[in-house]
Amino acid sequence: xxxxxxxxxxxxxxxxxxxxxxxxxxxxxxxxxxxxxxxxxxxxxxxxxxxxxxxxxxxxxxxxxxxxxxxxxxxxxxxxxxxxxxxxxxxxxxxxxxxxxxxxxxxxxxxxxxxxxxxxxxxxxxxxxxxxxxxxxxxxxxxxxxxxxxxxxxxxxxxxxxxxxxxxxxxxxxxxxxxxxxxxxxxxxxxxxxxxxxxxxxxxxxxxxxxxxxxxxxxxxxxxxxxxxxxxxxxxxxxxxxxxxxxxxxxxxxxxxxxxxxxxxxxxxxxxxxxxxxxxxxxxxxxxxxxxxxxxxxxxxxxxxxxxxxxxxxxxxxxxxxxxxxxxxxxxxxxxxxxxxxxxxxxxxxxxxxxxxxxxxxxxxxxxxxxxxxxxxxxxxxxxxxxxxxxxxxxxxxxxxxxxxxxxxxxxxxxxxxxxxxxxxxxxxxxxxxxxxxxxxxxxxxxxxx
Ligand code: CTP
Numbered sequence: 001x002x003x004x005x006x007x008x009x010x011x012x013x014x015x016x017x018x019x020x021x022x023x024x025x026x027x028x029x030x031x032x033x034x035x036x037x038x039x040x041x042x043x044x045x046x047x048x049x050x051x052x053x054x055x056x057x058x059x060x061x062x063x064x065x066x067x068x069x070x071x072x073x074x075x076x077x078x079x080x081x082x083x084x085x086x087x088x089x090x091x092x093x094x095x096x097x098x099x100x101x102x103x104x105x106x107x108x109x110x111x112x113x114x115x116x117x118x119x120x121x122x123x124x125x126x127x128x129x130x131x132x133x134x135x136x137x138x139x140x141x142x143x144x145x146x147x148x149x150x151x152x153x154x155x156x157x158x159x160x161x162x163x164x165x166x167x168x169x170x171x172x173x174x175x176x177x178x179x180x181x182x183x184x185x186x187x188x189x190x191x192x193x194x195x196x197x198x199x200x201x202x203x204x205x206x207x208x209x210x211x212x213x214x215x216x217x218x219x220x221x222x223x224x225x226x227x228x229x230x231x232x233x234x235x236x237x238x239x240x241x242x243x244x245x246x247x248x249x250x251x252x253x254x255x256x257x258x259x260x261x262x263x264x265x266x267x268x269x270x271x272x273x274x275x276x277x278x279x280x281x282x283x284x285x286x287x288x289x290x291x292x293x294x295x296x297x298x299x300x301x302x303x304x305x306x307x308x309x310x311x312x313x314x315x316x317x318x319x320x321x322x323x324x325x326x327x328x329x330x331x332x333x334x335x336x337x338x339x340x341x342x343x344x345x346x347x348x349x350x351x352x353x354x355x356x357x358x359x360x361x362x363x364x365x366x367x368x369x370x371x372x373x374x375x376x377x378x379x380x381x382x383x384x385x386x387x388x389x390x391x392x393x394x395x396x397x398x399x400x401x402x403x404x405x406x407x408x409x410x411x412x413x414x415x416x417x418x419x420x421x422x423x424x425x426x427x428x429x430x431x432x433x434x435x436x437x438x439x440x441x442x443x444x445x446x447x448x449x450x
Contacts, residue, residue: 002028004089005081007072009036011049012123013059016093016115021065023112024091032085033060034072042252043075043396047407048124048154082106124154130410131159133185135204136195136218142247142402143195147176149402156410159189164196186211191413193245193406194218198296198436202227205242209234214241216409219300225434232426241412244432247401248301248375249308249424250408256395257361257368257380261309265382266363269309270343273360274302276375277350294321294334294349295439300432301375302347304424305359306338310345312431314338319439322448324352332450336435376400 006024010017010033025031035057041049051059053071060066070081082090083106090103093114103109132150136143143163150156160177162185179185182204186192191214194204202222208215209231221244222228235242248254261269276298316339321331332352338345348355357372366384370377378397383390398404405420412419439445 001030002089003030003032003085003087004028004091005032005034005078005085005087006091007034007036007078008093009041009046009049009120010056010060011051011120013056013063014118014120014123016118017060018063018065019115020091020093020112021060021063025065027089027091027110030067031065032068032070032081032087033066034070034078034081035060036072039252039395040073040075042398042404045396045398047152047398047404048121050120050124050411078103079106121154127155127414129155129157130191130214130413131157131189132216133159133162133179133189133192133213134195135162135182135185135192137163137165137197142218145400145402146193146195146406149399149406152399152403153406153410155414156406160185182207183211186213189213191215191241191409195245197292198223202231205231206234209238209240209242212238212240214409214413216241216243216245216405219244219246219429220433220436221429222433223440224437225430228430228433232429239416241409241416241418243409243412243418243420244424244429245405246300246304246424247405248304249401249420250405251377251397251401252395252404253370253377253380253393253397254305254401255423256393257370258305258308260382260393261361261363261368265365266361266367267365268342269361269363271360271362272306272309272343272345273347273358273362274305274345274374275348275355275357275359276302276373277348277353277355277357279350279352279354292351293331294351295331295436297351298349299334299336299436299439302336302349303432303435304428305361306345306347307428307431309361310338310340310343312427314340314345317435317438317444319445320448321445322353322450325450334439 004024004027038053057069060069087107089108089110091110091112094111095114097111100109134147147158150158158176160179162179162182186208192208193216195218196204201217205215205217205221318337320335322333324330324332334349336347359370359374361368368380368382370380379394381392408420
């Protein structure tokens with residue numbers, strides 16, 4: 001019996017896939033089809049896959065062509081499979097020509113002509129092209145990154161950029177339309193990514209929602225819990241997606257870490273320490289009105305693990321801040337201490353102070369250590385008293401989490417429901433805004449001399 005094996009994602013199964021499977025089957029007597037797992041796809045940078053693994057497997061099974069279906073979970077697995085299943089022929093589409101010649105050592109490699117004019121990417125792109133306008137403060141490095149990252153997301157297209165500060169298209173290195181007027185941008189798009197100064201966000205989000213546009217807004221979306229709730233209500237009323245952008249919430253490593261904590265891997269969480277600092281932000285500009293407080297630049301990212309792992313019902317919070325003498329409106333360093341009924345959290349934020357940007361989640365059985373910069377991590381360790389029990393985890397991170405955040409946004413818009421809740425729910429979003437607004441109101445603030 002001649003055994004043939006082939007691999008693929010088989011997302012939104014199409015005619016090209018079926019033709020390939022048919023021809024692969026004809027090469028022998030028995031066809032094994034390897035369907036890539038969602039994690040492996042993410043690892044190899046295929047982040048736009050629409051269907052979950054089981055649906056893709058079922059679609060392949062329903063063709064009736066495969067004799068056996070297996071899941072491809074790791075790099076190098078093809079060699080293992082060929083040996084363990086006793087495979088004679090490895091077949092794959094000609095788009096991979098040459099890439100699998102190394103398998104000739106184990107079996108015969110056949111490249112089959114790819115069917116022209118159809119692919120999963122094309123189907124996903126054609127389905128719903130969502131035109132995303134980008135608006136806000138171009139001084140923010142991330143602002144331009146969103147523009148670039150949109151290019152990696154199937155079904156997303158940059159409609160244009162609006163920034164109060166002129167963006168130099170050459171420096172920005174993106175080919176798109178630059179608008180002088182926010183409303184003009186809104187009129188040309190289906191959705192917006194907003195990253196203006198925190199004080200301007202509420203108004204800009206509101207205007208976009210009133211114009212019927214879906215919104216992805218840098219966190220915090222408003223500087224007041226009440227305003228935040230109001231915006232969500234407006235979005236619901238208009239059946240629009242309003243999503244808070246915190247890229248860390250979309251990083252695979254961070255999410256797996258949360259799941260491990262939830263499943264009791266380190267016992268009961270007693271304390272969380274998160275540090276985020278940078279010296280560069282806004283330092284060169286002479287106009288201090290545009291400077292961002294430490295809480296604006298870093299607050300939401302650092303609060304994320306605290307609220308997601310300890311909950312939003314803290315008993316007390318203390319803000320210990322140090323302000324630059326020359327510019328007392330700017331906090332240079334801020335430490336926040338949260339007291340929970342049976343746990344504590346400490347976060348350190350700095351715009352004029354540098355510290356190790358790591359994250360430590362301490363529990364009754366062990367702790368999790370995420371090295372700096374923890375907010376864009378692809379790696380963490382679970383550590384115990386007995387070091388032989390320690391475990392290391394690594395997950396690919398593409399586009400610092402922005403790419404997957406955009407994928408979730410586009411999907412939510414397409415499906416008309418917020419799929420991002422598993423990453424970031426409204427309670428967390430509202431608590432972040434509430435905690436920042438209390439700081440600005442001066443509640444529980446202790447000020448140090450600079
Ligand atoms: N294939 C093909 N003809 C097409 C599309 C895919 O022969 N028009 C083959 C691929 O070469 C591969 C298999 O089908 O051997 C599975 O491919 P997969 O990557 O799942 O499909 P694509 O449509 O290429 O997906 P994407 O656009 O997401 O890359």
